[in-house]
Amino acid sequence: MTGELNEELLALALEAAARAGALLRDGRPADLGVAATKSSPIDVVTEMDIAAEKLITGFIAGHRPDDGLLGEEGASVEGSSGVRWVIDPLDGTVNYLYGLPSWSVSIAAEMDGETVVGVVEAPLRGETYQAVLGGGAYVLPSSGSRVRVHCRPGPAFEQALVGTGFGYLTERRAAQAEVARSLLPRVRDIRRAGSAAIDLCDVGCGRLDAYYERGLNRWDFAAGALFAREAGALTGSRPGEPPSPELTVAAAPGFFEPLQRLLEELGAWHD
Numbered sequence: 001m002t003g004e005l006n007e008e009l010l011a012l013a014l015e016a017a018a019r020a021g022a023l024l025r026d027g028r029p030a031d032l033g034v035a036a037t038k039s040s041p042i043d044v045v046t047e048m049d050i051a052a053e054k055l056i057t058g059f060i061a062g063h064r065p066d067d068g069l070l071g072e073e074g075a076s077v078e079g080s081s082g083v084r085w086v087i088d089p090l091d092g093t094v095n096y097l098y099g100l101p102s103w104s105v106s107i108a109a110e111m112d113g114e115t116v117v118g119v120v121e122a123p124l125r126g127e128t129y130q131a132v133l134g135g136g137a138y139v140l141p142s143s144g145s146r147v148r149v150h151c152r153p154g155p156a157f158e159q160a161l162v163g164t165g166f167g168y169l170t171e172r173r174a175a176q177a178e179v180a181r182s183l184l185p186r187v188r189d190i191r192r193a194g195s196a197a198i199d200l201c202d203v204g205c206g207r208l209d210a211y212y213e214r215g216l217n218r219w220d221f222a223a224g225a226l227f228a229r230e231a232g233a234l235t236g237s238r239p240g241e242p243p244s245p246e247l248t249v250a251a252a253p254g255f256f257e258p259l260q261r262l263l264e265e266l267g268a269w270h271d
Contacts (some may be wrong), residue, residue, distance in 0.1 A: 013085075024105070049093060052105065053074075056105075066080050069085050091104045105120070134230075137231035151205075157258065162259075163203070165216075204232075209255060210255055212268065214271075220248075233253070238269060247263065
């Protein structure tokens with residue numbers, strides 16, 4: 001029954017993400033009116049962001065009315081089925097605002113608190129990333145068949161390409177910049193793409209050796225972290241802890257633990 005349920009949840013997540021991705025891609029207005037702001041003027045929530053969450057939550061509620069919902073733009077339903085959907089309708093809002101391609105729709109389904117399904121839709125990449133707990137990680141190109149993916153083998157530090165991100169508050173950005181400054185000379189290079197969900201999927205696809213960021217919320221990492229794990233990567237926070245707003249780390253085995261220790265040394269979870 002669990003396998004059948006996971007497949008049902010996956011199908012719903014794929015359809016909801018595809019619909020929201022199409023809405024965002026095709027409906028992006030030239031003047032892109034701003035509906036509201038979050039913690040700072042840099043972090044812009046657009047009208048399209050809110051519309052995408054309404055589309056996703058309405059679609060899911062229409063098929064599974066007893067499920068819980070947690071969305072970045074305010075959706076919060078307790079639910080009674082044991083299933084909760086964790087939704088970021090537009091991860092990479094600043095990229096979207098500026099017309100950059102690295103933005104995505106992230107949808108995860110949890111069963112009794114454990115993520116069992118993750119879907120990340122990246123319309124301008126022409127790719128959808130999907131994972132089911134215990135079932136592997138797959139990329140679906142916009143044309144063609146899905147392909148199973150795996151993370152890279154753990155590299156030496158000096159050969160590692162590491163992704164990261166920065167918060168919106170000045171104090172946090174300054175602290176994160178110091179961590180990146182200390183890390184940069186020790187690795188091959190650092191990338192900052194602007195969508196946590198895509199970065200986590202890139203670890204799973206072998207396009208990054210690792211990714212870390214402080215300040216992510218559950219909707220930012222739930223789907224992408226499952227994808228990375230199902231592709232063979234390890235994910236966590238501080239040693240022995242799962243990904244959290246305090247710190248989210250994903251990396252290939254063999255590189256995860258040394259990176260985690262170094263980030264602890266550098267104070268990556270302190271502002």
